[in-house]
Amino acid sequence: MDFALTAEQKEFQRTVREFAERELKPGASRRDETGEFPAAIVPKLAEMGLMGMVFPLEYGGGGRDFVSYAVAVEELARVDAAVTITILAHTLCAGHIFAFGSDEQKRMYLTPLARGEKLGAWALTEPGAGSDAAAIRTQAVADDGGWRLTGNKFFISNGSRADTLVVMAVTAPPGGKRGISAFIVPADVPGLTKGKNLDKLGFRASDTVALTFKEVPVPGANLIGEANRGFAQAMEILNGGRIGVAAMALGIGRACLEESIAYGKRREAFGHPIADFEAIRWMLADMATELDAARLLVHRAARLKDSGERFVREAAMAKLFASEAATRAALKAVQIHGGYGYTRAFPVERYLREAKLCEIGEGTSEVQRMVIAKELLKT
Amino acid sequence: MKILVCIKQVPDMESRFKPNGSGVWFEETDLAFRMNEYDEYAVEQAVRLKEQLGDAHEVTVLSIGPDRVVEAIKKALAMGCDRGVHVQDPAASLKDPWQIAAIIAAYARDKGFDLIFTGMQSQDRGSAQVGVTVAEDLGLPCTTTLVGFAYDNGTITAKRELEGGVKGVVRVKTPALVTCQLGLNVPRYPTLPNIMKAKKKEIEAIPVGDLLREEARTATASFHPPAKKGGGIVLEGEVGALVDQLVGILKDKTAVLR
Numbered sequence: 001m002d003f004a005l006t007a008e009q010k011e012f013q014r015t016v017r018e019f020a021e022r023e024l025k026p027g028a029s030r031r032d033e034t035g036e037f038p039a040a041i042v043p044k045l046a047e048m049g050l051m052g053m054v055f056p057l058e059y060g061g062g063g064r065d066f067v068s069y070a071v072a073v074e075e076l077a078r079v080d081a082a083v084t085i086t087i088l089a090h091t092l093c094a095g096h097i098f099a100f101g102s103d104e105q106k107r108m109y110l111t112p113l114a115r116g117e118k119l120g121a122w123a124l125t126e127p128g129a130g131s132d133a134a135a136i137r138t139q140a141v142a143d144d145g146g147w148r149l150t151g152n153k154f155f156i157s158n159g160s161r162a163d164t165l166v167v168m169a170v171t172a173p174p175g176g177k178r179g180i181s182a183f184i185v186p187a188d189v190p191g192l193t194k195g196k197n198l199d200k201l202g203f204r205a206s207d208t209v210a211l212t213f214k215e216v217p218v219p220g221a222n223l224i225g226e227a228n229r230g231f232a233q234a235m236e237i238l239n240g241g242r243i244g245v246a247a248m249a250l251g252i253g254r255a256c257l258e259e260s261i262a263y264g265k266r267r268e269a270f271g272h273p274i275a276d277f278e279a280i281r282w283m284l285a286d287m288a289t290e291l292d293a294a295r296l297l298v299h300r301a302a303r304l305k306d307s308g309e310r311f312v313r314e315a316a317m318a319k320l321f322a323s324e325a326a327t328r329a330a331l332k333a334v335q336i337h338g339g340y341g342y343t344r345a346f347p348v349e350r351y352l353r354e355a356k357l358c359e360i361g362e363g364t365s366e367v368q369r370m371v372i373a374k375e376l377l378k379t
Numbered sequence: 380m381k382i383l384v385c386i387k388q389v390p391d392m393e394s395r396f397k398p399n400g401s402g403v404w405f406e407e408t409d410l411a412f413r414m415n416e417y418d419e420y421a422v423e424q425a426v427r428l429k430e431q432l433g434d435a436h437e438v439t440v441l442s443i444g445p446d447r448v449v450e451a452i453k454k455a456l457a458m459g460c461d462r463g464v465h466v467q468d469p470a471a472s473l474k475d476p477w478q479i480a481a482i483i484a485a486y487a488r489d490k491g492f493d494l495i496f497t498g499m500q501s502q503d504r505g506s507a508q509v510g511v512t513v514a515e516d517l518g519l520p521c522t523t524t525l526v527g528f529a530y531d532n533g534t535i536t537a538k539r540e541l542e543g544g545v546k547g548v549v550r551v552k553t554p555a556l557v558t559c560q561l562g563l564n565v566p567r568y569p570t571l572p573n574i575m576k577a578k579k580k581e582i583e584a585i586p587v588g589d590l591l592r593e594e595a596r597t598a599t600a601s602f603h604p605p606a607k608k609g610g611g612i613v614l615e616g617e618v619g620a621l622v623d624q625l626v627g628i629l630k631d632k633t634a635v636l637r
Contacts, residue, residue, distance in 0.1 A: 011450075011453075011574070012571070012574075015568075015569065015571065015574065016571075018568065019568060022568070047570055048568070048570045048571055049570050049571030049572045050571065053571070057575075062571050062572065062575070063575065064571075
């Protein structure tokens, strides 16, 4: 497998990096402090073409491959992970409609999402069903050719800001067996209540909320694919999503390394820049090595996805390793920065808080290990 | 209306410059290149003018240099220029401003451009001669260091920046040439969709030999970093005397107290 980026991918990377430096960097730390949603940033992401990178041009997307997506996510997360996760959650929603929706649904819902005119959210997790996603209890009851949704969703990124939701709910067609189905739900339907942004350790500017559905009417035309296929659909969407989270972790990790190198050269102790000391050098070397390994895993998974091959194990490995490598890098970055690293005067404490989420969101490290082992033991 | 924008690709100014083997220019390996900052203002203004006038009007972007300058041309196309011209010259850095201007003028002479935009100067050589020499060569009126631009019905109203921040306003009828200064506008970023669209735009390649008939009139004798400064001065003695000494130094050797 050739891991070199094409000239086009490199140009794309440079463009995204410049955009991130110019548009995201100035406010990232402040948004973390205030927890304000980057509402003014989203139209800029849309104009730049970052809300629909991987979707075909005919649906208003950027027609890019998944490797480019991973590259872009890394560049964005290196500067502002909260903005990045907004794109990731949006992409789960749009990606679900793209992968399993009808032509009509794609025209009506995917196109405005891919253009970034509308914001998407993807609602699977519930207060009592995280890793055990099959245990969700939100019900979709057939009603006069359509459905009525009742239940609670939790930790939904973009949940209160989104225009379009993809919602997984339990369907039990009369006489049929219990299954899970996926629905497109416009956010302005009656009966849908959105909670406040949760008070989180990191990603404070990302919108993460509870959603409550009370007899929410959903037209029959908004069922994605067949009834009772929603769980399999969701698992497939999460496979791709893991590459996104892995790339995001990688971006956070790289920010840790870059800050640490800069600080190590600048900060003096005992008459030397601290980067002269072996203890610091070893930390930098370990960070760089682990992040490079993580990048190879991320790009391998993305390349498999681009070539249409199965990538379940590879995506889980990338997510597992990149997120844990990012947390290790962030811990080292804080350590290298010493007392200053523990203050808000330097960004590394934010990176630490952000890195940790990557080990939890879209499948915990434990779930990734389960997925990897299951793939290994398959006959 | 036909508009020409002339751009140069220059090294990122945060690069570390080293004189090359011949000692008359810098070593280019390991440098990252980008569009000359002043030329970005020129591209932005040209594209804004096109937007003001409508799609029937065409903006051509021209750059002289080795293959890498195509990247700068592509950026200008992604910003909104319609077509590109790459004057292929692997040795552009050895040409003097007279020759560079002659190349541009030779290309533009029979094309009927109504307006030519250039940057005020390049960030690497900084001669500030190319724009005005092109105007002279083509017999066009020219106004320089624009910080404001308006166009209406064949007349350009140009706001210029003069020494010490004084502003001047110049009116000039097209055809004309203008050079652009920091403060004229905020250049747009090429968006990803526009980068994709730009890939379909034509870039005409012209070997430099087809356009250049002029010999160089100036030669760079040497390119070198400034001599390393000596250490600082440590003043010692009574506070009163120290203050007098310091004020004297600031007056004589710096612009701080002038």
